[in-house]
Amino acid sequence: MDWLLQAELFLLALATAGIVLGAIAWMERRQRRAPVSVFAEDTSATVFLFDGEAMIDSTPGARALLAAIPGQGSPWARLLTYLTPHFAELEARLLRLPLDGSLTLTSAPEKGNALMLQAELRGGLTRVVLTDPSHQVPSGGQDVMALRAMEEEINLLRDTAAKAPVLMWKERANGDVIWANQAYMLRASEVLAANQDLTWPLPRLFSEPVKRPGPAKPNEGKRHTLTLREGGEVWYEVSAHEERGEKMFFATPIDSLVTCETALRDFMITLTKTFAHLHVGLAIFDQHRQLVLFNPALMVLTGLPADFLTMRPSLLSVLDGMRDRNMIPEPKDYRSWRRQLMEMERAAASGLYEETWSLPGGQTYRVIGRPHPNGALALLIEDISSEMIRTRRFRADLEISQSVMDQLEEAIAVFSPGGQLVMSNEAYARLWGVDPAANLAEATLRSVSATWRDRCAPSPVWADLEDFAAQGGERSAWGADLRLLDGRMIAARFVPLAGGATMTGYRLSETASTSPKAIFMKDPGRKTA
Incomplete structure (x- = not known):
């Protein structure tokens, strides 16, 4: 019995070990077959x-x-x-x-x-x-x-290349065209002769580029022109990209751009010819403050040579060149002068700059800065030395005339054709107790005659004087005796001047009539009040 029990226990242990080993093996096989991805149910989607x-x-x-x-x-x-x-x-x-x-x-x-x-x-x-x-x-x-x-x-990409208005093609290192889009094909058929067909490799449409006007810019394409079989000329800007010994080319139509540039160039030539006859120096600077246009008068007024101006100098370079030639008022401090130049540029850009320069050589310039579209700036320089001389001479003549009038004993007041007071002398201020010359802008014949009415006995003279001053054509001098409120008599005279002006003169009269009625001394053709 003991051996049977031991045999059963051995078989039971052996069966248990087999089951455990089988389970472990099954779990290992399942773990190995489990997909790494979370999409275990459908790895083909x-x-x-x-x-x-x-x-x-x-x-x-x-x-x-x-x-x-x-x-x-x-x-x-x-x-x-x-x-x-x-x-x-x-x-x-x-x-x-x-x-x-x-x-x-x-x-x-x-x-x-x-x-x-x-x-x-x-x-x-x-x-x-x-x-x-x-x-x-x-x-x-x-x-x-x-x-x-x-x-x-x-x-x-195929549809884009086929429908693009830009000419695109690829060339080998030897220049053979190995691929081209539809726009290139159509343009080639318009350029080739009537009896010439498209063959492979395709013909090269562009050879030597056309020189571009103005300075060259980095990463800028080259310009080419094509002459069509039916006549006419078309312009393109061609850029290239090289990769693995082959080049890919792109040609963009620029007919409108070339037309605009040509029109602009012709317009600039017309402006230059027009400005060449002006006596005012003109300098136009672009938005980068580079000189783009000037006239001959600018060279005469500034002393700057033509080769310097044609190099498109900056605004500060132009002003520095003028300073070197004593064509600018010399400042005490050069640093402050440069700051003034920058302020001048800002003021001119806003249309607020206008100054008069008194140069060391005796000339006088009027300098005006005006803004232009797109940030451009125009600088106008005018020699007003003769005008300033005439102004100073006229001012000196006026001062002399005023001095002469102040020496007269007769009270004088002169009015313009519009009735505005032009000048008066010291005798006038003493007689009437007021100096209208202190505020000429508000002194008119009507306002001044109101002062006369207040200081004289009632008289129709003042109304006649206003009518006399307003008359046009030829006039004759006339006079009247007036009485001040303090009893003194005044001999007044009213004289027409050149250009429609009128002079009034007043003098204290000891021989004047003591009658309260004023006595008029007029020309026969004028009615007596």
Whole structure:
């Protein structure tokens, strides 16, 4: 019995060990066969798994699709860039996904082969599945969705190159044209002779570039011109990019630009010829404050040579050159002078700069700065030395005339044709107790005669005087005796002057009539009051 019990126990232990070993082996085989990806149920589909906008897993086909999508950015952004043209309401439906839980979209028929998109939320993660109903099973080891994305991009590039108005072609190192777009082909057929056909390799349309007017700029294309078979000329700007021994060329039509430049150049020539006859120095600076236009008078007034001005100097260089030639008022401090120049530029740009320069050589310049469109600036320099001399001489003559009038004992007041007081002397201020010359702007015949009325006995003389001053044509001098309120008598005379002006003179009279009625001494043709 003992041995039977021991045999049963041995067999039981052996069976238990076998079961345990089998279970361990089965678990190891299952662990080895478990897929690494979370998409264990369908590894052949194009599936993405996102946590928000961060991709946490994807199938090999999904990774191939992302690699085929051009551009940069996160996987979520690149995927939306590819899907948005196929599904018009994609972004709005994805925003509602937390509420709907899932969605299914099919692309529009006009977008080509149908494309189906399925999205759902699983445990807070967004699962996106893309399928092409017309190609359910990949062929040739290639992912259908990635292949489809590459085909769509190729078709887009092909259509773009075919419909682009820009001429595009590729050349080998020896100059053979090995590829060209439709625009290049059409232009080549218009340039070749009537009896010449397009052959392979294609003919080169552009040879030597045309010299561009003005200074060259970096990264600027070269200009070429083509003469058409039917007559006429077209302009292009050609740029090239070299890669692996071959060059890709792009020719952009610039007929409108060349026409505008030609018109602008002709206009500048016309302006230059027009400004050449002006005596005012003209300098026009562009928005970068480089000289773009000047006339001969500027060279005469500034002393700057033509070769210096034709080098397109800056505004500060022009003013420095004038300073070196003593054609600018010399400042005490050169640093403050440069600050004044900068302030001058700002004032001229706002249209507020206008000054008179008294030069060391005795000349006097009027300098005006005016803004122009697009930030340009015009500087006008005019020699007003003769005008200033005449002004100083006229001012000196006026001072002499005033001094002479102040020496007269007769009270004198002169009025312009419009009745404005022009001048009066010291005798006038003593007689009437007021000096209207202190405020000539407000002194008129009407306001001054009001003062006379207040200081004299009533008389119709003042009304007649206003009529006399307002008359046109020839006039004759006349006079009258007036009585001041203090009883003194005044002999008044009213004399017409050249240009319609009127002079009034008043003198105290000891022999004047004591009658309160004023006695008028007039020409026979004037009525006596």
